[in-house]
Amino acid sequence: MNHVRITTAGRPDALTEARAFAAQEALGYERIPRNKRSVKNLLATYSSDILVVGKERYELYRQAMSEPFFFHPDTAAFRLKRLMKGESDPLITTCQLEPGSSFLDCTLGLATDSIVASFAVGATGKVMGIEADPDVAFITATGLSQFEPKFQELEDAMRRISVIQDSAASFLTGVSDESWDMVYLDPMFSQAIKESSSFAPLRQVAVHGGLTEEWVSEAKRVARKRVVVKAHFSDPVFDQFGFTQIKRPNTKFHFGYIEK
Ligand SMILES: C[S@@+](CC[C@H](N)C(=O)[O-])C[C@H]1O[C@@H](n2cnc3c(N)ncnc32)[C@H](O)[C@@H]1O
Missing domain, CATH: 3.40.50.150 (Vaccinia Virus protein VP39)
Structure with a gap:
């Protein structure tokens, strides 16, 4: 099982908060505060993968990834x-x-x-x-x-x-x-x-x-x-x-x- 933590992009509005909650509910991962830290910093600090919740999409960074995985058709x-x-x-x-x-x-x-x-x-x-x-x-x-x-x-x-x-x-x-x-x-x-x-x-x-x-x-x-x-x-x-x-x-x- 991958070890993943959830955070938000920038300052979360109500919609981003709701989407972060939905991800926590579905995946069961811990939420961490963003506190203006870069994704690179979060990956190193927590030694875990990071799921960034934005207004429009979820972005997944596994360790050593600089470009995220996200849905696009x-x-x-x-x-x-x-x-x-x-x-x-x-x-x-x-x-x-x-x-x-x-x-x-x-x-x-x-x-x-x-x-x-x-x-x-x-x-x-x-x-x-x-x-x-x-x-x-x-x-x-x-x-x-x-x-x-x-x-x-x-x-x-x-x-x-x-x-x-x-x-x-x-x-x-x-x-x-x-x-x-x-x-x-x-x-x-x-x-x-x-x-x-x-x-x-x-x-x-x-x-x-x-x-x-x-x-x-x-x-x-x-x-x-x-x-x-x-x-x-x-x-x-x-x-x-x-x-x-x-x-x-x-x-x-x-x-x-x-x-x-
Ligand atoms: C090559 S990608 C498929 C791409 C897909 N055809 C598309 O059009 O986007 C393979 C996907 O299958 C998943 N996968 C690999 N082994 C699997 C398995 N045994 N059961 C279900 N999914 C699997 C991988 O995690 C990956 O997301």
Whole structure:
């Protein structure tokens, strides 16, 4: 369990106070006064990670982080706009998502993929995200329900996603056979993701570790149509677990699927 303390940005107004209280209630961490100290100072003084509560967002600093992790749907916004122009998205294509489909995201992270999936499955579909790290789960869940994006389709897609804090394999054991069309796996593989700087803070806060036999076998049991994985093109995971790898030229990340 990470050791985290909660503080506020600058002089907290009533809204920031309420948000700090919500974080304390949800995560059970101690609150410390800011007293105009820098985050660097707080990280050193308390030897703990620091969750800074601002008016508009939560920012998580783990030890040795100079840039915080916070929720932002920028990449999802970009992908939604492309879909709205009639372009394709490889996640949607690989997962064969259409209005009414259900999509269980076992590795929610910043929920970029889940937001894109939620847009594709629409109001008649269903998207749920599982996130093992309690801090990431809290920050992403709060962002999905409170962040006010610039366009309605993005807001609708975000608000429809439900979030569960749990480790995917343990969550899956309690789910019925063939109860989700698609089960999606995008864990933190070992290869660093150089092409995406907005992703770097997530790498520093998230749970690492690859797929396990139990995780994949539970995913296969729960999926009605496909289990889909995203991994670096050279990752052994495709062969190891029998995923059909979809080779995309000039991309570092490939999708793979196991058909039911
Ligand atoms: C590569 S990121 C996922 C990014 C996500 N697809 C997105 O679009 O933002 C992997 C996320 O899965 C989480 N994670 C890793 N192992 C997990 C597990 N066993 N169960 C649930 N979540 C896990 C990590 O904490 C991290 O937030």
